[in-house]
Amino acid sequence: LLWGMSIVVWNTGTFFMFHTQSAQTAEFWGRFLHVGVIFLPVSLLHISMLTARVSRPKWLKALYGLHGLMAIIDVAGHFVPSVHDSGYAYYSQAGPPFWVFVVVYSVETIGSIIMLIRRLEFLSPLNKVRVKSLLWAQGILIFFGNNDLLPILGIYHYPFTDWRIYPLGSLAAVFYGLIVAYSALLNQLLNIQISFSRVAGRTLRLAMLLVLELALIFAARAVSGGHQRVRNGRGDDGLRGEHDRGGEFVSV
Numbered sequence: 001l002l003w004g005m006s007i008v009v010w011n012t013g014t015f016f017m018f019h020t021q022s023a024q025t026a027e028f029w030g031r032f033l034h035v036g037v038i039f040l041p042v043s044l045l046h047i048s049m050l051t052a053r054v055s056r057p058k059w060l061k062a063l064y065g066l067h068g069l070m071a072i073i074d075v076a077g078h079f080v081p082s083v084h085d086s087g088y089a090y091y092s093q094a095g096p097p098f099w100v101f102v103v104v105y106s107v108e109t110i111g112s113i114i115m116l117i118r119r120l121e122f123l124s125p126l127n128k129v130r131v132k133s134l135l136w137a138q139g140i141l142i143f144f145g146n147n148d149l150l151p152i153l154g155i156y157h158y159p160f161t162d163w164r165i166y167p168l169g170s171l172a173a174v175f176y177g178l179i180v181a182y183s184a185l186l187n188q189l190l191n192i193q194i195s196f197s198r199v200a201g202r203t204l205r206l207a208m209l210l211v212l213e214l215a216l217i218f219a220a221r222a223v224s225g226g227h228q229r230v231r232n233g234r235g236d237d238g239l240r241g242e243h244d245r246g247g248e249f250v251s252v
Contacts, residue, residue, distance in 0.1 A: 002039055002043045003039075003040065003043035003044060003046075003047060005036070005039075006035075006036040006037070006038075006039045006040040006043060007036065007040070008036070009032065009033060009035055009036030010033050010036035010037055010040065011033075011036075012032075012033070012036075013029045013030070013032040013033020013034070013035075013036065014029075014033050014167050016029045016032075017029035017030055017033060017083075017089070017090055018089050018090075018167070020090065023082075023083055023085065023090065026083045026090035027077075027080070027082060027083050030080045030083050030090070030091075030092040031074050031075060031077065031079065031080055034074050034079055034080055034092070034098075035071050035074055035075070038067050038070050038071050038074060038079075038101060039067055039071065040141075041104075041105045041108045041109055041112075041141075042063055042064055042067045042108060044109075044112065044134075044137070044138070044141070045060075045063075045108050045109075045111070045112045046060065047134070048112045048115065048116055048134050048138075049115070051127070051130050051131060051134055052115060052116055052119040052123070052127075052131055052134075053119070053123070053127070054115065054119065063108075066104065067104075070097060070100070070101055070104075073097045074097075078095050078096075078097055079094075079095055079097050079098055079101070080092040080093060080094060080095060080098065081093060081095045084154075086151060086156045086164075087156070088164060089166075091151040091152060091156075092152055093152070094152050098152075102149075109138060109141065109142060112138060113135065113138050116131050116134055116135055116138070117135070119131060120132075133179050134179075136179055137179040140172050140175060140179070141169075141172075143172075144168050144169040144172035145169045147165065147167075147168045147169055148167050148168070148169035150165050151165055
């Protein structure tokens with residue numbers, strides 16, 4: 001549940017941050033989306049342990065506590081203290097705690113990948129399929145997550161090109177979410193058939209897919225937000241020009 005909510009919060013924040021015209025509002029949504037980003041790697045690590053049949057270590061609770069502390073720091077305004085306007089969208093300005101998170105995120109993600117690869121040879125064929133799905137999800141998270149990190153570093157165009165950098169990580173998170181959800185449902189992590197009736201279990205699965213589809217819509221709108229923002233600015237100028245010309249005609 002925490003993992004699914006993290007994806008929804010991430011994509012929702014990205015959507016609204018790309019559509020706002022106010023720096024103050026962008027700061028709010030920047031902090032909002034990072035709450036989801038903060039809990040994403042630790043919840044995925046937990047899911048990976050369950051899928052790979054690894055017993056939950058005692059330090060996992062402490063790790064959740066560390067991420068909870070980072071979320072509190074984010075809400076307090078120290079994680080992303082401000083935003084900067086790239087010309088086509090607002091992006092977060094990272095504070096010192098953000099770079100602590102980057103280190104923790106890297107250790108958790110790389111450690112999770114190593115754990116899954118090592119467990120492959122000890123698993124049944126069906127469990128291997130689940131673990132390989134999670135490995136794909138981890139790869140998507142790393143590759144496109146690094147893409148979203150570039151604007152925070154002040155890099156708004158891909159090297160040696162004029163192509164603007166958009167939050168592809170939010171878009172890829174939808175496919176990443178589908179892969180992890182597929183693995184989780186195969187593995188019956190939620191134990192739906194025991195806790196609920198068959199109808200309730202199917203309803204819950206349908207709801208999960210609906211949430212992921214909504215996240216896809218948010219991500220797609222976020223990618224187009226920058227272009228829309230520029231077009232809206234030009235459109236407003238055009239309307240003002242037409243209004244001025246209309247006023248001159250009436251005066252004559």
